[in-house]
Amino acid sequence: MEYVDEIRSLGNQLSFRGNIEVPSEVDKIVIAGMGGSGIAGMIFKDCYTKKPVTLVNSYNIPDFVDSSTLFVAISYSGNTEETLEATRKARKRGARIRAITTGGKLAEIVENAVIIPDGYQPRSAVGFLTVPLLRGFGLVDDSEIEITKKLLSGYDVSVDPYRKFADEMYSKQKIPVIFGTPGFGSVAYRWKTQFNENAKVLAYATSFPELNHNDTMALEGTYRKEEFYFFVLTHPLLEKEISNRIKITSDLCKIEITRVEGEGATQFSNLFTLIHKGDYISYYLAEKRGVDPRNVEIIEKLKRGLKGSV
Amino acid sequence: MEYVDEIRSLGNQLSFRGNIEVPSEVDKIVIAGMGGSGIAGMIFKDCYTKKPVTLVNSYNIPDFVDSSTLFVAISYSGNTEETLEATRKARKRGARIRAITTGGKLAEIVENAVIIPDGYQPRSAVGFLTVPLLRGFGLVDDSEIEITKKLLSGYDVSVDPYRKFADEMYSKQKIPVIFGTPGFGSVAYRWKTQFNENAKVLAYATSFPELNHNDTMALEGTYRKEEFYFFVLTHPLLEKEISNRIKITSDLCKIEITRVEGEGATQFSNLFTLIHKGDYISYYLAEKRGVDPRNVEIIEKLKRGLKGSV
Known part of the structure; x- marks a missing residue:
């Protein structure tokens, strides 16, 4: 599979069936994961606030x-050293343990792990890694997934805007800095x-708004x-307050902030459309750089x- | 008061008496704060893991x-817009509310707020802002505070190393990037x-170790x-595992990582000695830049x- 096909597969990943089973009697949630796998926990934390969620990396x-x-x-x-050690420690404390993995040692030590398809770069499997968590907690339904898939498939046939961002960054050798907004910090980090x-x-x-304090x-x-390229990730649900902050920051600090918008009517569709756009931009920047x-x-x-x- | 005197005051701030009263029947903690005030919650979260701590910014x-x-x-x-609004919302939910502030609207709406001395830049008051929280939870005692004060006072009379870092960064116009270590992410952010x-x-x-995944x-x-200046904040309690990661990262990536060490035998003394060193370096960089x-x-x-x- 070409790497760009891994990126294109995001929409189909969202249809993955199989979700973690959530025990009703727990009162707090800990999610352990590093890097490309850890991002799933960050997205979940942006979506779920009914119980305290603590991320371990x-x-x-x-x-x-x-x-x-x-x-x-x-x-x-399934073999990430930090995550395996954290899981063993959690087992000793009697925690209710679940896992999302393609296999490895993690599938051996956790019963009923959700097994997702292998053969991808971990970071390309962000749909597989996240959906079992969101579904398990009832945070996304089939209709939202279908709408999001349709939006994503549109991006796959019209990649010119992403190439353009990559070309601009490359031609001036700019370092990207991504500004998130409330509920979308995970995507900025992604x-x-x-x-x-x-x-x-x-x-x-x-x-935003934390960056306005430093x-x-x-x-x-x-x-x-002049050596940085500033992006802000917005979406149609953005509070007016935050929108004002973006404009005022740009004016006062005399910087250009390139706005990239999510699409759709839900946090889910906005998160994944923004993820997809970022995946393409970074992919085309790699192409430009010849890496x-x-x-x-x-x-x-x-x-x-x-x-x-x- | 000269700004450098605000920095020098950190040791004395640690002796501030007055701590938040912690109700025994709560099962989770939320700390709201932005920027220079928000850092207190981050430090607390690095020190306390007996109940889930969620930061709101x-x-x-x-x-x-x-x-x-x-x-x-x-x-x-006491007048930070985001924090006031979050506090009003928490009150409506019946949360047990405490505050640390010099006054403002926050002191009006929260009974028994811990009132700390005014007249400082908020970010210079990091001792006043943090100690009432750490004391309230029994995370620091008088002897640790005395030891830390003694260490800090030594830095105040021997600032050459901090000037040197600032000079180096300034002469090559370098952008600082600070690598934290487990339990010390708050200081890297500070x-x-x-x-x-x-x-x-x-x-x-x-x-570390998250940065090793991206x-x-x-x-x-x-x-x-070549335009970045990489610091890593270490301390005598650092796990060997993380110490190895720092060395291997530096070797493999062919980058110089400047190690700055905390001092003392506790997380508290290491956190505050590292904070103080960073305060001086940024202060002397300002001086160099003429800002x-x-x-x-x-x-x-x-x-x-x-x-x-x-």
Whole structure:
């Protein structure tokens, strides 16, 4: 499968059936996952606020993890070191454990893990990794999925806007900085990581309104200002308050902020349409740079180095 | 008071008496705060994991906020729009509400708010803003505070190392990127915001081990690599695993990562010694750049702009 086909597959991934089973008696949720798998937990946290959700992206779990805790381990390979160790610790505390994975050790140690299709780069499998969680909690229904799939398939045949962004960034060698908005911080972070892993360029993410308390002071007069490319991720449901902040920030700090909009009438469709746009932009930036978007050799070398050193 | 005196005051701030009263019957904690005040909640979350802690840095509160929730509003001025609105919403849900502030509207709407000294820039008051929270939860004792104060006072008389970092960054117009480590993500973010607000330069923060799943792919071959200055914040309690990751990342990605160490035998002393070092570096970078570290006029203009536009 060509890498661009992995990107194109996002719509079909959303139809994946199989969701984690959510016990009714838990009162808090912990989701463990790193990088391309961890993003699923971040998206979930942006969508679900009925119980406290704590994200774990290290070896350690919070002290509060107990038998009333739902602990969801997400690892595409099933062999992510940090996630496996966190899962073993959660088991010792008696947590209710679920997993989303293609297999690996995680499928061995967690009963009834949701097994998703393999053969993708973990970060390309964001639909497979996220939908079982959203479905399990009843946060998305079939009609929303169908509408979102239709929107996504439109992008797949008309990629010129994404090429254009990539060309602009490439021609001036700009570092992308992505501004999120409330409920969409996960997508800003997703864009950052896709620029890192696909295009191999540094990238950073922050969010409105928090960035108005710090970044704003730098945006006007920082050195090297011309070397950054500022995106803001908006959507039709955006509060007027935040929309005003974006405009005023751009005016006061004298910066161009490129607005990229999600589509649809729900948070789900807006999240996934924005993810898809970012995936394409980072893909075309990789193409422009002549780097292989699939290559993550450095991360593999690092893992081997860690094994050798401990 | 000169701005550098505000920075120097950190040690004395740690002796502030007055802590929030923590009801025993709550089962989850929400802390609302933005920017320089919000950092207190982040530090707390790095230190306390006995109950789920959710940070709010927007107008909205999670659906789970109820009468079993401790809701702590932190705003130095007491007039932060986002925090006030979140607090009003929490009150409607029957949450147990506490506040840390110098006054303002927040002191009017929250009974028994902990009132801290005014006259500082909010971000300089990080000791006043954080200690009432840590003390309230029994996370720090007098002996730890005395030890930390002694360490901090040493830095105040020997600032050459911080000037040197600032000089290096300034001479090559470098953008600081700060790598945190587990339990110290709040300090990496604090450094970022201090570079933004004091020195008026863009700055970004990420953390080990998560950054090894994304940034690592960019660090070797990104364009504009020479324009960033990478710090990692370490401390004597750092796990060997993370220490290995730092070394291997530096070797594989062929980047220089400047290590800045905390001091002392506790997370508290390491957090605050690292904060203090970052404060000085950003202060001297402001001096080099000839910008007023105290000036936050853009943020004030933005607030006025928002009032005019809504």
